[in-house]
Amino acid sequence: MNPLQVAVGVVKSADGKILISLRDQSSHQGGLWEFPGGKIEQQETAEQALIRELKEELNLNVKAATPLITVKHQYTDLLVQLNVFLVEDFSGEVESCEGQAFLWVEPDALRQYAFPKVNQPIITAARLPDRYAILEDTDEPLLRINLQKILDRGVKLIQARLKTLPPEAVKKFVEQAYPLCKQKGALLLINSAVKSPDDLEADGIHLTSRDLMFLDKRPGHRRWVAASCHTLQELRHAQKIGVDFIVLGPVLPTQTHPGAEVLGWKRFAELVSRINLPVYALGGMSESSVIAARSAGGQGISAIRAFIESE
Ligand SMILES: Nc1nc2c([nH]c(=O)n2[C@H]2C[C@H](O)[C@@H](COP(=O)(O)OP(=O)(O)OP(=O)(O)O)O2)c(=O)[nH]1
Ligand SMILES: [Mg+2]
Structure with missing residues (x-):
């Protein structure tokens, strides 16, 4: 089965903090923290999906994104592939467009938040340099x-x-x-x-x-x-x-x-x-x-x- 393709952003501010948001209770992996993003639609590249999702969910304008890590995970109900980008170049003030809570967190503090299981290597990648x-x-x-x-x-x-x-x-x-x-x-x-x-x-x-x-x-x-x-x-x-x-x-x-x-x-x-x-x-x-x-x-x-x- 082909995995559900998802584009995800590790959005890093100029002072090194990372943006996380709370998944809606009713969604898959609901009630857990996430890096913002969403499903890649047909005829969209991962990067186009990332730009669209960050605009839709948080009103952020992504100016540049570089691939950070790709992870695959088989949940009991779903196979997902998260295509994760590092976003350091963006404009706009974060807004909660879908009513979700969001936070800017120090990279080393990310481990204190409950994320879906597949997010562990993404958190490590976000904490590590290149x-x-x-x-x-x-x-x-x-x-x-x-x-x-x-x-x-x-x-x-x-x-x-x-x-x-x-x-x-x-x-x-x-x-x-x-x-x-x-x-x-x-x-x-x-x-x-x-x-x-x-x-x-x-x-x-x-x-x-x-x-x-x-x-x-x-x-x-x-x-x-x-x-x-x-x-x-x-x-x-x-x-x-x-x-x-x-x-x-x-x-x-x-x-x-x-x-x-x-x-x-x-x-x-x-x-x-x-x-x-x-x-x-x-x-x-x-x-x-x-x-x-x-x-x-x-x-x-x-x-x-x-x-x-x-x-
Ligand atoms: N965005 C995001 N999704 C994640 C993360 N970790 C993780 O397992 N997922 C899973 C949960 C979902 O099954 C899928 C992403 O879907 P999503 O709910 O963000 O998709 P979307 O924004 O297009 O949502 P919708 O339009 O269907 O409401 O990937 C993460 O850190 N960020
Ligand atoms: Mg989403």
């Missing part, structure tokens, strides 16, 4: 310089992938790095290949694909859990155990692995479409690849060099 920097092993002074470069570039999500640095040096580095990240409003995740990652204070853990496949449930005490994936099997396992977001690659050839087999954007898009999770593209990315990643259904890009080399 760039995920990987901080690689190198000697310590350079590591600090690289972290500073990443932070100065405004990247708000960072993975410390310190696989070969001795545990004491990792601990010392993370103790300095975490407060710096906090100061800049950036999240710091520790790669699971680090010895005793649980002893380090940070925002979460980034599982290697190997560690991911060994787990049969989400490491519970972590605020954020991410994972590296290369195959559909790994993606499905990550979704099953409740990982928050994924890094998938290699998408394009890299200087460090010239002959390696890559997915390409087409296969990346296919794989992303099979799961309901935010996915960052890894491998051969530059800052400008964000647009390609988002068009392919991804959350954005993950990279090592792109954020420490000069633009």
Whole structure:
């Protein structure tokens, strides 16, 4: 059966708040909060439907929208596909055209509201940025310089992938790095290949694909859990155990692995479409690849060099 196609907007104000509205009691999934939107009509693109629905429901004029995430869900009574857009460019004051309640909410507070079940990955996508920097092993002074470069570039999500640095040096580095990240409003995740990652204070853990496949449930005490994936099997396992977001690659050839087999954007898009999770593209990315990643259904890009080399 073909899913019911729905266009949905994560509308973000200039001060970073997100618009949610209350579904009418009598509607499907009634009484729950939602991101505004509605059914795509015949002969309409998802974007046209989004523009029409946001005008009809809230009197908002959407000026630009970029794809954020697509999720599919089988309710007992209905199969839906939500085509979600990020809307940062709009005009008009929000009005409740259908008498519904609405609220502007901080992204991190979205979890406190009751949404339909399928909305969980949309909430995660709304809270995450479009760039995920990987901080690689190198000697310590350079590591600090690289972290500073990443932070100065405004990247708000960072993975410390310190696989070969001795545990004491990792601990010392993370103790300095975490407060710096906090100061800049950036999240710091520790790669699971680090010895005793649980002893380090940070925002979460980034599982290697190997560690991911060994787990049969989400490491519970972590605020954020991410994972590296290369195959559909790994993606499905990550979704099953409740990982928050994924890094998938290699998408394009890299200087460090010239002959390696890559997915390409087409296969990346296919794989992303099979799961309901935010996915960052890894491998051969530059800052400008964000647009390609988002068009392919991804959350954005993950990279090592792109954020420490000069633009
Ligand atoms: N708009 C929206 N719909 C959602 C969300 N989450 C979710 O499961 N849905 C489901 C509920 C509905 O089955 C379907 C969207 O339908 P809708 O009720 O918004 O459609 P519409 O605005 O065209 O409504 P109507 O004209 O039929 O009254 O998607 C969400 O965050 N926003
Ligand atoms: Mg609607």
